[in-house]
Each structure stands twice: as C-alpha cells, then as structure tokens.
Amino acid sequence: xxxxLGQVPAIIISSSxxxxxxxxxxxINFASRPKIKASELLSYGSKGVxxxxxxxxxxxxxxxxxxxLLSASKVEMLGPIRKEELNVLVKSLKxxxxxxxxxxxxxxxxxxxxxxxxxxxxxRSKHEKFDLKKLVQEATILVGxxxxxxxxxxxxxxxxxxxxxxxxxxxxxxxxxxxVIIKEHEQISNVDKTHHEDFVDILLSVMNQAIDPENExxxxxxxxxIKAILLDMIVAGVDTSANAIEWALSELLRHPRVMKxxxxxxxxxxxxxxxxxxxxxxxxxxxxMVIDETLRLYPVAPLLxxxxxxxxITIDDYFIKEKTRVIVNAWAIGRDSNVWSENVEEFxxxxxxxxxxxxxxxxxxxxxxxxxxxxxxxxxxGLVSIKLVTAQLVHCFNWELPHNTNPSxxxxxxxxxxxxxxxQHLHAIPSYRLSSxxxxx
Ligand code: HEM
Numbered sequence: 001x002x003x004x005l006g007q008v009p010a011i012i013i014s015s016s017x018x019x020x021x022x023x024x025x026x027x028i029n030f031a032s033r034p035k036i037k038a039s040e041l042l043s044y045g046s047k048g049v050x051x052x053x054x055x056x057x058x059x060x061x062x063x064x065x066x067x068x069l070l071s072a073s074k075v076e077m078l079g080p081i082r083k084e085e086l087n088v089l090v091k092s093l094k095x096x097x098x099x100x101x102x103x104x105x106x107x108x109x110x111x112x113x114x115x116x117x118x119x120x121x122x123x124r125s126k127h128e129k130f131d132l133k134k135l136v137q138e139a140t141i142l143v144g145x146x147x148x149x150x151x152x153x154x155x156x157x158x159x160x161x162x163x164x165x166x167x168x169x170x171x172x173x174x175x176x177x178x179x180v181i182i183k184e185h186e187q188i189s190n191v192d193k194t195h196h197e198d199f200v201d202i203l204l205s206v207m208n209q210a211i212d213p214e215n216e217x218x219x220x221x222x223x224x225x226i227k228a229i230l231l232d233m234i235v236a237g238v239d240t241s242a243n244a245i246e247w248a249l250s251e252l253l254r255h256p257r258v259m260k261x262x263x264x265x266x267x268x269x270x271x272x273x274x275x276x277x278x279x280x281x282x283x284x285x286x287x288x289m290v291i292d293e294t295l296r297l298y299p300v301a302p303l304l305x306x307x308x309x310x311x312x313i314t315i316d317d318y319f320i321k322e323k324t325r326v327i328v329n330a331w332a333i334g335r336d337s338n339v340w341s342e343n344v345e346e347f348x349x350x351x352x353x354x355x356x357x358x359x360x361x362x363x364x365x366x367x368x369x370x371x372x373x374x375x376x377x378x379x380x381x382g383l384v385s386i387k388l389v390t391a392q393l394v395h396c397f398n399w400e401l402p403h404n405t406n407p408s409x410x411x412x413x414x415x416x417x418x419x420x421x422x423x424q425h426l427h428a429i430p431s432y433r434l435s436s437x438x439x440x441x
Contacts, residue, residue: 105425254412
C-alpha cells in the first residue's frame with residue numbers, strides 16, 4: 001500500500017513475503033531511518049543508534065553497542081540485577097497475597113523493568129535530585145507522537161502541536177540528569193574500580209577514542225554521543241519488555257489451560273522448593289512458545305521503527321522513490337491468516353510446537369524485533385527479561401482476576417504510541433504457591 005503523508009511518500013508493508021523482499025533481499029537499500037524532529041532534539045542531532053541515518057557513524061555505534069553493551073556475555077553478567085529486583089517484587093507480592101490484595105500488575109511490572117533497565121544502564125534506579133522515570137516517560141511519549149512537522153516540514157516553524165517546545169524542555173532536563181550521572185561515574189571510577197560495571201562505565205572507558213578503529217571515517221566518541229546512546233538504550237529497553245510481559249500475563253489470565261500448562265512445565269523443571277533461575281530458562285520449551293505467541297499477537301513496536309529508502313528502486317513493477325518512508329506493519333504480519341491459519345486471532349502457543357521462530361533474520365512470519373541490518377540489537381536482553389519475569393510470576397503465584405472481571409470479559413484494548421501497551425491496566429489477585437520455606441534471597 002502506498003500513502004502520501006503530508007509531503008512524505010510512504011509505503012506500508014503488511015505481508016511476510018513483502019517484509020522478506022524489503023528487509024532481506026533489498027535490506028541495504030532500506031536500512032536508513034527518516035530524520036524526525038523528536039530524535040533530532042532528544043538525541044543530540046540523532047547521534048544514537050535507533051534513529052540515525054544509515055552511515056559509517058551508525059555502523060560504528062551499532063557495532064560498539066552490540067559488542068560492548070548487548071553481547072551474550074554482557075547479558076549474562078547482568079543476571080544478578082534481574083534476580084535482585086525480581087526478588088524484591090516477589091517479596092512485596094507475597095505480602096499482597098497474604099491479605100488478598102488486588103495488585104496493579106501493569107504498574108508493578110513497569111516499575112520492575114524500569115528498575116532493572118536503569119540499574120543496568122546507569123547503575124542506579126533513581127536519583128534523589130530528579131524524577132528520572134517521569135522524564136523518560138515524557139521523552140518516550142514525545143518520540144511516539146505523530147508530529148505534523150515531520151510530514152509537512154514548513155509547519156514546523158509554527159509548532160502548532162507544541163511538540164517542539166516540549167521536546168526542547170524535556171531534552172534540556174534529561175541532559176542535566178545525564179550530566180550529573182556521568183560526572184558521578186567519573187568521580188567514582190577514579191576512586192573505586194570495583195563497583196559493578198554499568199553501560200555508563202563502559203561507554204566512558206572508550207570516550208575520546210575511535211568508535212570503531214576499523215571504520216575508515218574514524219569517528220571519535222564524545223560526551224554527546226554517549227548521552228544519545230544511553231537515552232536510546234533506556235527508551236528502547238523499558239516499554240518494550242514491560243509491555244510484552246503485561247500482554248503475556250493478560251493472555252495467560254484469559255486462558256487458564258495455557259496458564260496451567262506453563263505452571264506445570266516450570267514446576268516439573270524447578271519444583272516448588274525454589275524460585276526460577278535464569279539457567280532454567282533454556283529447558284522451558286512451553287514458556288518459549290507462550291512468549292513467541294505473545295509477540296506474534298502483540299509485537300510491542302507494531303510498526304517497527306520507520307525505515308527510509310536510500311536510493312530509488314523498482315520492486316515488482318512498483319517504483320519507489322529515494323527518501324520514501326517504509327512502514328512495516330509487524331502487527332498485521334503476525335495476524336495474517338494465510339500464514340497462521342484460521343485461528344489466527346486466538347492465543348494458542350501450541351502452534352509453535354513444530355515451528356521454532358528465529359528472530360535473527362531468517363523468519364518473516366512474525367517479526368516483533370524487525371529484521372535485517374536495523375533489527376533490534378537487544379533481542380537477547382529483551383527475551384531473557386520477558387521470559388524470566390513471566391516464568392517467575394506464574395511459578396511463585398496463582399493469579400485470579402478481580403471480582404467483576406473474568407477471562408471472557410477482560411478488556412484487551414491497546415493504546416497507541418511508539419509501543420502498544422494495554423489501554424487499561426491489568427489488575428489481578430496473587431496467591432503464593434511455593435513451599436512456605438523457600439528462602440527470600
Ligand atoms: C521485547 C523487547 C524488545 C522488542 C520487541 C524490541 C523491538 C525492536 C524493534 C521492532 C526495533 C526496530 C527494528 C527494525 O527497524 O527492523 C528495535 C530496534 C532497536 N532496539 Fe529493540 N526491542 C526490544 C528490546 C530492546 C532492548 C532491551 C534494547 C536495549 C537495551 C533494545 C535496543 C534497540 C535499539 C538500539 C534499536 C535500534 C537499532 C538500529 O536502528 O540499528 N531493544 N527494537
């Protein structure tokens with residue numbers, strides 16, 4: 001489908017076959033991002049990874065992030081943060097369970113993921129001087145907003161929606177917070193080299209060096225580059241994982257059969273004498289299917305992140321002009337009945353029994369992490385968090401919907417933004433299901 005969005009020509013990709021053509025066969029031609037106002041203002045002139053145009057700079061920064069921040073060994077090293085934060089949540093849910101309290105599951109999951117992501121990236125989950133979470137939430141909303149100036153550039157000067165004003169204000173406040181946090185790291189790392197290494201430490205250790213010594217451009221990483229990368233990681237890491245867990249738990253509550261299968265699988269592997277650990281995850285095949293099915297129905301970035309055509313090209317007799325915006329509808333691809341059969345709308349994890357989905361660019365039937373050169377570099381980090389949290393919450397607790405809600409009338413509406421959260425928060429009542437002598441670690 002082609003659309004004219006203001007002055008910007010756009011094409012929409014809504015089938016797995018077309019996605020393969022654009023993101024695999026012609027990937028390099030569609031590996032750029034359009035310049036958008038939000039990223040220009042928040043990311044120091046698009047100096048992060050997610051919104052920078054295809055260029056030697058983007059290649060170097062992406063390589064740096066993949067190798068130094070998001071590699072398999074780094075993801076594993078960060079395991080203790082996930083464990084610690086999840087234990088704190090389980091402890092507080094145990095208290096709620098004792099008195100039969102209704103828990104706002106959406107809120108506690110979001111809070112948990114925020115704490116994990118902030119500790120991983122910045123080494124702390126809050127700052128006494130700033131409301132960091134609120135600022136990042138504001139930035140995320142602004143990045144996801146439909147900004148007229150991105151489609152009719154001359155309107156930008158009038159700032160009719162007030163977005164430029166808000167972006168400048170949020171960007172200034174975020175810059176102040178990041179400066180303080182970076183300065184604190186510089187002081188600590190001069191004194192104490194033993195503290196746990198977070199993303200700020202890693203990026204500071206390469207500051208003023210070539211981002212990628214093998215790259216002919218020899219870009220050097222400076223303070224603004226570091227701040228832009230940190231912001232990208234935070235914005236990309238929080239809502240995505242939190243929303244995926246929220247949807248997984250919602251569908252499990254709507255499908256007691258699937259919930260029971262999952263609890264049985266975990267119980268068989270782990271028993272009721274201890275909590276789930278990350279090393280258990282590789283044995284939990286049904287959990288994999290539950291998460292694959294959740295991400296098929298609720299790809300948390302439903303339109304991925306927009307691409308831009310680098311050079312004019314003709315594909316299947318359609319002429320696509322340079323700078324055309326390419327929007328990939330991952331939501332429609334996951335719900336294509338030609339690929340997923342008639343029960344496409346149903347939450348049915350068993351459809352993955354003989355269909356292991358590979359998110360690394362081979363499969364196009366479900367592409368929640370995108371594909372090709374611009375596909376998500378945080379797949380491993382995202383998946384381990386989603387799987388661990390979902391498994392832990394259903395292993396430690398049985399969950400019941402509050403009184404006036406039941407599996408058939410639970411509201412499943414979505415809210416529009418960069419990601420798709422639930423329109424209404426999910427509420428449920430936990431009851432503890434492990435042996436009473438499991439230690440709170
Ligand atoms: C459930 C979890 C996640 C989902 C579903 C997800 C999804 C996505 C999607 C759809 C894209 C765009 C891909 C494309 O254009 O083809 C993307 C890009 C990106 N993601 Fe994720 N993501 C998740 C978690 C994370 C995490 C935890 C991080 C890092 C902390 C991360 C960092 C990034 C970055 C930096 C990009 C931009 C890549 C580029 O433009 O080169 N993501 N993600």
